[in-house]
Each structure stands twice: as C-alpha cells, then as structure tokens.
Amino acid sequence: xKGWLGRAAFVAAIAAGVFACxxxxxxxxxxxxxxxGGTPVVFDTVVSxxxxxxxxxxxxxxxxxxxxxxxxxxxxxxxxxxxxxxxxRLDSITVRDTARAYTVDSVQLALTxxxxxxxxxxxxxxxxxxxxxxxPDTATFASVDPQLVDASVIDxxxxxxxxxxxxxxxxxxxxxxxxxxxPVGTGGVLAMGLRIAADAPTGARFGSIAGGTGATFTxxxxxxxxxxxxxxxxxxxxxxxxDNSFVTQTPFVAPPGTLAIGGEPSSRAFIRFALPLRIRxxxxxxxxxxxxxxxxxxxxxxxxxxxxxALAVLSDIGPKSPLTTDPRLVTDDTLSLGSADTLRLxxxxxxxxxxxxxxxxxxxxxxxRPEGASFxxxxxxxxxxxxxxxxxxxxxxxxxxFPFENP
Amino acid sequence: xxxxxxxxxxxxxxxxxxxxSSQFGVRGLGIPGRWLSAxxxxxxxxxxxxxxxxxxxxxxxxxxxxxxATFTGVQSFRHVENPAGAESLRESAFPQLAIAGPIKKLPLxxxxxxxxxxxxxxxxxxxxTILLRGALVxxxxxxxxxxxMSDLRFAGAYTIPGGWxxxxxxxxxxxxxxxxxxxxxxDISFLTAKQSSEVSFAGVGxxxxxxxxxxxxxxxxxxxxxxxxxxxDRDSAxxxxxxxxxxxxxxxxxxxxxxxxxxxxxxxRTWSASNSDLLAQGGTGADNTVQVALGGVLIPDARRxxxxxxxxxxxxxxxPFFLGTGEQPTExxxxxxxxxxxxxxxxxxxxALEQVWRSAGGYKERAFQVTVGVSVRP
Numbered sequence: 034x035k036g037w038l039g040r041a042a043f044v045a046a047i048a049a050g051v052f053a054c055x056x057x058x059x060x061x062x063x064x065x066x067x068x069x070g071g072t073p074v075v076f077d078t079v080v081s082x083x084x085x086x087x088x089x090x091x092x093x094x095x096x097x098x099x100x101x102x103x104x105x106x107x108x109x110x111x112x113x114x115x116x117x118x119x120x121x122r123l124d125s126i127t128v129r130d131t132a133r134a135y136t137v138d139s140v141q142l143a144l145t146x147x148x149x150x151x152x153x154x155x156x157x158x159x160x161x162x163x164x165x166x167x168x169p170d171t172a173t174f175a176s177v178d179p180q181l182v183d184a185s186v187i188d189x190x191x192x193x194x195x196x197x198x199x200x201x202x203x204x205x206x207x208x209x210x211x212x213x214x215x216p217v218g219t220g221g222v223l224a225m226g227l228r229i230a231a232d233a234p235t236g237a238r239f240g241s242i243a244g245g246t247g248a249t250f251t252x253x254x255x256x257x258x259x260x261x262x263x264x265x266x267x268x269x270x271x272x273x274x275x276d277n278s279f280v281t282q283t284p285f286v287a288p289p290g291t292l293a294i295g296g297e298p299s300s301r302a303f304i305r306f307a308l309p310l311r312i313r314x315x316x317x318x319x320x321x322x323x324x325x326x327x328x329x330x331x332x333x334x335x336x337x338x339x340x341x342x343a344l345a346v347l348s349d350i351g352p353k354s355p356l357t358t359d360p361r362l363v364t365d366d367t368l369s370l371g372s373a374d375t376l377r378l379x380x381x382x383x384x385x386x387x388x389x390x391x392x393x394x395x396x397x398x399x400x401x402r403p404e405g406a407s408f409x410x411x412x413x414x415x416x417x418x419x420x421x422x423x424x425x426x427x428x429x430x431x432x433x434x435f436p437f438e439n440p
Numbered sequence: 441x442x443x444x445x446x447x448x449x450x451x452x453x454x455x456x457x458x459x460x461s462s463q464f465g466v467r468g469l470g471i472p473g474r475w476l477s478a479x480x481x482x483x484x485x486x487x488x489x490x491x492x493x494x495x496x497x498x499x500x501x502x503x504x505x506x507x508x509a510t511f512t513g514v515q516s517f518r519h520v521e522n523p524a525g526a527e528s529l530r531e532s533a534f535p536q537l538a539i540a541g542p543i544k545k546l547p548l549x550x551x552x553x554x555x556x557x558x559x560x561x562x563x564x565x566x567x568x569t570i571l572l573r574g575a576l577v578x579x580x581x582x583x584x585x586x587x588x589m590s591d592l593r594f595a596g597a598y599t600i601p602g603g604w605x606x607x608x609x610x611x612x613x614x615x616x617x618x619x620x621x622x623x624x625x626x627d628i629s630f631l632t633a634k635q636s637s638e639v640s641f642a643g644v645g646x647x648x649x650x651x652x653x654x655x656x657x658x659x660x661x662x663x664x665x666x667x668x669x670x671x672x673d674r675d676s677a678x679x680x681x682x683x684x685x686x687x688x689x690x691x692x693x694x695x696x697x698x699x700x701x702x703x704x705x706x707x708x709r710t711w712s713a714s715n716s717d718l719l720a721q722g723g724t725g726a727d728n729t730v731q732v733a734l735g736g737v738l739i740p741d742a743r744r745x746x747x748x749x750x751x752x753x754x755x756x757x758x759x760p761f762f763l764g765t766g767e768q769p770t771e772x773x774x775x776x777x778x779x780x781x782x783x784x785x786x787x788x789x790x791x792a793l794e795q796v797w798r799s800a801g802g803y804k805e806r807a808f809q810v811t812v813g814v815s816v817r818p
Binding site: 056057058059060061062063064065066067068069070072073075077317318319320379381428430432434435436437438439440 | 461463466467468469520522523524525526527528529530531532560561562563564565566568570572573579581582583584585617619621623625629630631632633634635637639641672674679680682718721722723724763764803
C-alpha cells in the first residue's frame with residue numbers, strides 16, 4: 034500500500050509538471066499601487082494644414098479617359114451626353130484572295146451600362162447617329178446636343194427596371210439597319226451619341242475604352258461569293274469604339290480659393306502638414322483623421338457611390354508627385370450625396386508613415402474615384418484666405434512614450 | 441564525456457530560467473527568490489543553509505559526496521485578490537539549476553548554480569472610460585512584465601578537520617525585464633497602442649559562509665552576503681543604479697533521533713538599502729526583510745534515509761517592496777514533501793507541496809505550489 038501511494042505521488046508530481054504548464058498570468062490591476070509607471074495618457078490635438086501648402090491640380094484623367102462615360106437627363110449634378118466613334122468597317126471582305134462585296138443583313142449595337150440610379154424607373158437609352166467626322170475629344174455639349182434630334186435616332190433601348198448594370202443592346206434588321214448604313218467609299222466610320230430619358234431626372238454611366246467596356250458595333254453580312262459554305266457566305270464584322278468621350282453642359286468650376294477634387298478633366302488636391310516634433314518623434318498615433326469642409330453639398334448620381342480616396346505622397350515634386358501603391362497607405366471613404374458636413378478620412382497609417390520615414394513628405398493626395406468617370410465633383414476649403422470654407426486639418430489622437438518605471 | 445555534456449546542457453539551460461510570480465513582485469525589483477531546492481522547500485526552507493542542493497550558503501556544498509546536478513521546477517496555482525477584483529492564475533517556473541561536486545584528493549567542493557534572484561512575471565489588466573473627441577470611449581489596459589534578475593553563483597566549500605566548513609561564492613547578477621504596455625480602445629477606429637521596453641540588470645556580489653558540524657547530529661551554519669549594487673539599463677542606456685541588500689543568515693540542524701531531522705534558520709536581508717534608489721526612480725520604496733523557517737524530515741527507514749522521507753515545515757517572512765499602501769507585505773507558508781532515489785542513488789526525484797499566503801492591506805493572494813526537483817549524479 035505504501036509503495037502504491039509513493040508511486041502515485043510521483044506520478045502526480047510529474048503530471049503536474051508536464052500537463053499543467055499552461056500559463057495564466059493576467060490579474061486585475063489597481064492603480065496606482067499596481068501600475069508601475071502609471072497609466073497611458075491619451076492626447077488629442079488638431080494640426081492645421083500648412084498655409085499655402087495645399088493646392089488643387091487638374092488634368093490627370095481627361096474627359097472620356099476614365100472607366101465610364103456620363104449621360105444624364107436633368108440631373109442637378111451635371112447634364113452630359115456620351116459619344117462613341119467606332120473603328121472603320123471595310124466595304125468588302127476578302128475571300129480566296131479576292132475582295133468581295135457584301136450586303137448587310139442586320140446590325141447590333143451593344144453598350145455596357147456601368148451604373149444607373151436604381152431608384153428611377155423607366156430608363157430609356159436613345160441612340161443617335163452622329164457625323165462620322167465628329168472628334169469626341171474636341172466635341173462640346175453645344176456641338177453635339179443639337180444633333181441629337183429625332184431625325185437622327187438609331188433606336189431606343191428600354192432598360193428593364195430590374196437591370197442595374199450590364200450589357201444592353203439593340204438589333205437592327207432590314208430597313209432599320211439603314212439607319213446606320215455606311216455608304217461605300219465614305220471611310221466606313223460610324224459615330225453615335227447617347228441620350229437618356231426616364232420617369233424622373235437621372236443619369237447613367239456607360240462603358241468606355243479605358244475601362245475595357247466600350248460600345249461595340251457588329252454587322253451581320255452576306256458575302257457575294259458563289260458555291261461556298263454557309264460560314265463564308267454569312268459573316269459578321271465586329272467593331273469596337275475607336276474614340277469615346279462625353280460632353281458636359283456646365284463643366285465644374287470650383288469656387289475661388291478652394292480645392293477642387295474630381296470633375297473632368299479630373300482634379301486632385303494635395304495637402305501638406307507639419308507635424309509638431311512632440312508627435313513626429315515620440316508619439317504613438319492611434320488615430321489621425323483628415324477633416325475637410327465642402328463648399329457646397331456633395332452632388333452626384335444617387336445610388337451610384339463615389340469614393341474619396343486619400344493616398345500617401347512618396348515624394349513631393351509638385352503635380353507629378355508619385356503616390357503610394359501600398360494599400361495600407363490608401364484610405365477610402367464613400368461620399369454621402371447631399372451632405373455639406375465635414376468630410377473625415379482616417380489616415381492613421383499615413384501619419385504613422387510620416388513618423389517612421391523622414392524621407393516621406395507630410396503630404397496627402399486626394400482623388401475621387403472613379404476618377405474622371407463620376408457625376409460627383411466637389412470643392413473643399415483651403416488655407417487660401419479667400420476660401421469660403423475652413424482649411425483642411427488633421428485631428429490626431431496619440432499617446433506619448435509610456436513612462437516605464439526604472440526598474 | 442557524459443559529464444561534459446551534462447555540464448554544457450545545464451549551463452545553456454539558464455536561458456529558460458524563471459522564478460515565481462506574485463502581485464507583490466509588481467513594484468521594485470520583483471519578488472525575491474529563495475534559492476532553495478525542492479527538498480529544502482518541502483521542509484519550509486528550514487534546511488536551506490545546510491542543504492547541498494540549495495544555493496543559500498556556500499558551506500552547504502560540503503554535503504555532496506559526488507558530482508550532482510539538480511533542476512527545480514515549480515507549478516503554481518495562485519488566487520489573487522485586490523481592490524480591483526480577484527482572479528485565479530497559474531504558471532510554470534524554473535527557479536534553480538545547480539551542478540556541484542567534490543574535487544578529488546581535496547576536502548573541497550565546487551559548484552555552479554543559476555537561480556532566481558528576483559522575479560517580475562506578471563500581467564495586469566484594467567479598464568476605464570475616457571473622453572475622446574467628445575465621446576466616452578471605453579479602454580482596456582494591460583501591463584505585462586516578463587523576466588527579472590538571475591543569480592549565477594560560483595561557490596566553493598572547504599572542510600577543515602574538526603568539523604568546520606568554510607565557503608565562499610561569487611555571484612554574477614544579471615537578467616532583464618521585458619515590459620509591455622497595451623491600451624486597446626473599444627471603438628475600433630482607434631488603433632491599439634502597444635509600447636515596450638527592456639530593462640536589464642547587472643551586478644556582482646559575494647558571500648562567505650561558515651558551518652560547524654558537531655558529529656552527525658548537530659550543525660550550525662551562518663552566511664553573510666553582499667550583493668553590491670545593480671546597474672539598470674533601459675533599452676541599452678544606463679538609467680539607474682540600485683543598491684542591493686546585504687544578507688545575513690543563521691541556521692541550525694539537529695537530529696534528535698535517527699528517524700527525525702529538524703532544522704531552522706533566519707535570513708535577514710537589508711533591502712532598505714535600495715529604498716532611496718527606488719524612490720528616486722518614482723518607485724514605492726523597500727524595507728528590510730526577515731525570513732524565518734522551521735521544518736523537519738521524518739525518516740521511516742534510518743538505514744535508507746533517502747527512501748520516502750517525509751518532509752514538513754513552515755516559513756514566515758516579510759517581502760521587501762511596498763505596493764504603495766505603506767504596509768510591508770508578509771508571507772506565510774506551510775509545506776510538505778517527500779523524495780526518492782533511483783538507479784543506485786544516481787538519480788533522484790523530490791516533490792514539495794506548499795501553500796503560501798501573502799498579504800498587505802487589501803492585497804492578498806494564496807498560492808498552491810508544486811515543486812519538483814530532479815537530481816542526477818552521473
């Protein structure tokens with residue numbers, strides 16, 4: 034019995050040593066008795082932008098160079114029309130080394146609808162034929178809109194209310210195809226303008242060449258060639274957009290002294306700060322919020338969100354300053370349309386970058402996404418004395434180095 | 441070759457050394473170690489000055505007849521109470537490693553030990569609500585410390601004919617404290633703030649010991665130790681110098697019968713020496729400590745004293761570092777244990793069970809500690 038007890042005691046001892054090694058050391062703390070060094074103290078401060086160190090620069094994405102093209106009808110944000118010009122279609126098709134004429138059976142025009150106001154029903158997209166020599170890059174609202182008349186209508190596409198995005202198209206057969214007929218010897222170019230109508234003022238964004246979603250123009254033809262297979266006789270000629278753009282009735286102009294962001298061509302804002310040494314050298318920043326005051330309520334297309342993006346600037350060389358591609362140093366915030374409240378962007382990681390690397394300028398760049406392809410455009414207050422809204426500022430919450438007790 | 445390998449392993453092992461934890465080790469240098477083996481702990485530490493596997497006095501090494509390596513591990517189950525709440529904790533610690541053996545043809549025993557001098561292993565959690573950006577934000581803070589000071593001892597004991605033993609040690613005091621403060625916000629838009637620092641210690645001490653054996657049944661032992669001071673570096677920069685205590689110990693061992701071995705000792709340490717240095721660093725100060733232990737061993741088989749001895753003891757003492765309440769913490773413990781030798785006495789396993797109570801004002805804790813000692817005589 035004694036031997037059994039002894040062995041049991043040793044087994045228990047070994048078991049305690051081997052199996053009970055899990056540590057749990059966290060106990061309730063009571064200050065100041067159990068707080069060596071005290072407790073962390075959190076500070077809150079506001080740093081204003083450097084006077085004259087903020088600027089707005091335009092021209093990053095040209096009108097029509099974005100991932101979408103704008104078309105609207107009575108939208109308060111802006112009045113726009115989309116224009117496409119397709120790649121030239123040849124007058125003949127080469128079969129067995131011989132150019133042969135063809136007859137057009139039907140034509141399909143297809144568009145990609147990127148976004149629409151999903152709360153507005155009865156959306157119709159009206160396609161108009163425009164002169165083939167129209168240059169979308171130089172076209173203006175005044176030069177395009179008067180040509181979008183009933184006589185030049187190609188077709189109208191009724192977009193089901195349930196369709197929020199995706200491809201829409203129309204097929205023109207027989208006499209309808211004559212609306213897009215291209216006489217032989219005229220260069221084979223088709224140009225097209227878009228206008229929309231709906232139950233209420235609205236807008237829509239359509240695909241572009243830059244976004245890889247440009248419109249397509251497909252012609253189904255019968256080739257004049259005897260004694261051959263059906264696949265040779267019946268062919269299709271597909272052409273994508275060669276140029277595209279949109280025209281705006283009232284291009285956005287920011288109030289004097291303010292920082293414009295977005296619009297077309299797109300504008301970016303650059304804001305420079307000078308962190309106090311106390312923060313730059315020894316603070317542990319737990320939250321940094323960039324605060325800006327819009328000069329007017331943010332306008333745009335309802336239900337089509339626009340994102341305000343803040344990026345770290347890697348080197349301050351003016352408008353061509355390289356911006357970070359590190360996703361950790363990029364902050365997005367979706368804008369609330371109709372709001373004139375202070376815009377707040379969390380740029381904590383960017384401020385921490387300024388602390389960690391003395392080579393990085395204490396500067397942040399602001400862009401609107403999709404850049405050059407959104408109905409939203411805005412202006413925020415600057416450090417310029419004539420600015421109608423207050424200057425940007427940085428709200429920083431931080432802790433100083435913890436005063437660890439020695440020992 | 442095996443001996444060399446064993447020595448190498450034991451010398452490398454200090455990297456994992458850790459001592460016991462306590463809320464009474466949060467301030468100052470931490471909670472002091474007791475430099476005892478498992479079998480000495482089983483008898484309340486009463487045999488500390490005469491136990492050859494303990495590191496309290498160099499003269500105790502004279503009890504070793506062959507090269508001996510010992511390793512001590514502790515599993516502690518602790519319940520902490522303070523004004524902020526109560527919590528049950530557990531931890532593992534390895535407070536002592538030692539290797540020592542006699543020198544051939546000389547009445548001399550030399551040894552190296554690595555033991556816990558002070559320990560600061562703890563994590564404290566607290567919660568609060570602060571006003572940030574016009575809103576009340578709940579926050580939680582944790583302050584954790586790992587590490588402490590360790591004592592690398594080089595000791596020797598020389599037996600003089602007539603029952604006298606003299607000994608001396610050199611102590612290299614070293615170690616570091618890894619401190620981490622974390623503040624987390626319930627509002628996740630605020631990032632968690634984590635700050636850390638490493639405090640390291642360096643010092644040198646020495647001691648002298650004297651023991652008189654009156655036959656095999658009565659011994660007296662005394663030790664005096666000076667630890668000088670510790671240089672304190674924080675993140676590689678010297679920030680402070682803290683005076684360390686003198687230690688004076690006196691012990692007695694008496695075997696009134698072959699089946700009963702009794703011992704007692706008193707150890708006084710002048711921790712008040714570090715009081716002004718700690719206060720200058722913003723600490724809460726320190727005071728002298730006294731440790732008194734009384735214990736014994738019941739030997740069921742006098743011919744085989746290592747066969748399941750029953751060890752028992754109590755100890756009482758004061759702890760050096762205040763928690764700010766102005767009241768010096770005290771400690772009381774009762775212990776029980778046994779042990780066995782295997783493989784022709786070349787391997788041993790000792791077990792100690794100890795219940796400890798510590799308190800100071802509204803701060804209390806009780807700990808149940810299981811100490812296992814493994815000894816090898818290659």
